Amino acid sequence: MIEIQNLTKRFGPVTAVANLSLVVKPGEVLGFLGPNGAGKSTTMKMVTGYLAPDEGSARICGHDIVSDTIAAQRKLGYLPEGAPAYGEMTPRQFLHFIAGVRQLSGAAAKAATERAVTGAELGSVMDQPIDTLSKGFRRRVGLAQAILHDPEVLVLDEPTDGLDPNQKHAVRGLIRGMAKNKTIVISTHLLEEVEAICTRAVIIDQGRVVVDETPAALAARSATGRLDEVFRQLTTRDTAGAAA
């Protein structure tokens, strides 16, 4: 469960996220859409406790991310933008570190790592330094890190960016498989991804929610039933309106 209330973030004169409110329930896979710079990543950074909001609050399973940070972060798996990882480590060492931080040890750590490695299909590269891996594998290391402790809430910033079509398919299958009892938020530029795995589509533009409905309802807005057309209509009209 993620409860976001009136979340606002300003960077100097620019308001990146403006008074954003959202509630995401277990079982939901929320697709977070919007043009570059719309505030998707900034929102995710605030929800996961990396950035402090200027106003408003975010709660993860009832724990406030600002006042009860550690408890909230325990419930949370997060894949930051660009899937950062310690390049000199191998996925095995890296996941061992994550397991330690997540206070998993012994058999529990081993089982959790195995599950994450299988899910992210990392088996073949476990002992290569992360720096030497392809973009797709690095993304999957980040994904394995995020799901290692089987969190109740998953926040994934562009989880399929840089993957080839087969890998995209596999990752989407993984996310769909976990969706039943988890609260999942993914940001993406790929509208087909929203149709493929999301139960709810939220488009934000200039830090505000423009649309919040099911992918099917979103597609129905256009005569052709194509999501990208709707997306273009909604976000460009808004930009033009703001500029005027």
Add this chain to the structure above:
Amino acid sequence: MSMLGPVFAREFKSYFATPLAFVFIVIFLFAMGAFTFYLGHFYDNGVADLTVFFGYHPWLYLFLVPALAMRLWAEERRSGTMELLLTLPVPLWATVLGKFLAAWAFAGLALILTFPIWVTVNYLGNPDNGVILASYIGSFLMAGAYLSIGACISAATSNQVIAFIVSVVVCFLLTISGAPLVLDAFRGWAPLTLTEAISSFSFLTHFAAITGGVIDLRDVIFFLSLIGLFLTANMLIVDLRKSG
């Protein structure tokens, strides 16, 4: 406290994942030897003690310790792992302390590897090993103080070169704060108590007191409280950066 372990272990191992550990230790040992034997005329002094050896420690630390500390936070910021690290359920104090202790342990390892000089001096004569032990402890404490300054400055930038240069300058000023170069800038306008306070920050004075063979609690407290002060500042800087 259990959170400290994984952070410490990862940081400590990261020194050895690249040639950094090897290069640092070789240069450290080589420089220690060169300074002691050539500049310090260790043999010509005809005295079986390590005063000359320890006398060069502050000056070597001045350049080598900031080199060790500069990557601590700047590297995390540059590579994006900062976002990962700060969204894991680890209290900030544990992250700051774990990273610092890892660097300090590494510096301690380099210091321990200077033991051949201790063997040499014991072979040549009958030095006061109590004084030598005290000096080693003092040197280790001083390295920690330099490190905490470097760590704090590293947290303020994503540029390692800037972190290095600023750290060297700050460490230099603290090292010689009892010398006229620093004090003359304050004499004449600042109250005497301030001038005296500044002069009491001199690393050289405190270190010389310990290498004299007396571990005065005040000197130990000086270095430890300096470490505490800069690590607290380190925490505040990381936390401040959160509000973007």
